[in-house]
Amino acid sequence: MQIGMILGVIGVLVSFVLVVFGFLKIFPLFIATPLLFISILYILVRINSRKRFKGFKI
Numbered sequence: 001m002q003i004g005m006i007l008g009v010i011g012v013l014v015s016f017v018l019v020v021f022g023f024l025k026i027f028p029l030f031i032a033t034p035l036l037f038i039s040i041l042y043i044l045v046r047i048n049s050r051k052r053f054k055g056f057k058i
Contacts, residue, residue, distance in 0.1 A: 005043070005046055008042050011039035011043075012039045012040060012043065014039075015032065015035045015036035015038075015039045018031075018032035018035060018036070019032045019033060019036050
C-alpha cells in the first residue's frame with residue numbers, strides 16, 4: 001500500500017514540474033495540466049479507499 005502512495009507523491013511532483021515548464025513554454029501546458037489532475041486524483045482515491053466499509057463477512 002505504501003508503494004502506491006510513494007508513486008503518487010512522485011507523480012504529483014513530476015507533474016508539478018511539468019506544469020512549471022509549461023508556464024515557461026518549455027513543455028505543452030495542455031498535456032501537463034491533465035497529468036497533474038490525474039496524479040492528484042490518484043492520491044485522493046488511494047487515501048479514501050482504505051476507509052471504505054466493505055460489508056459484513058458471513
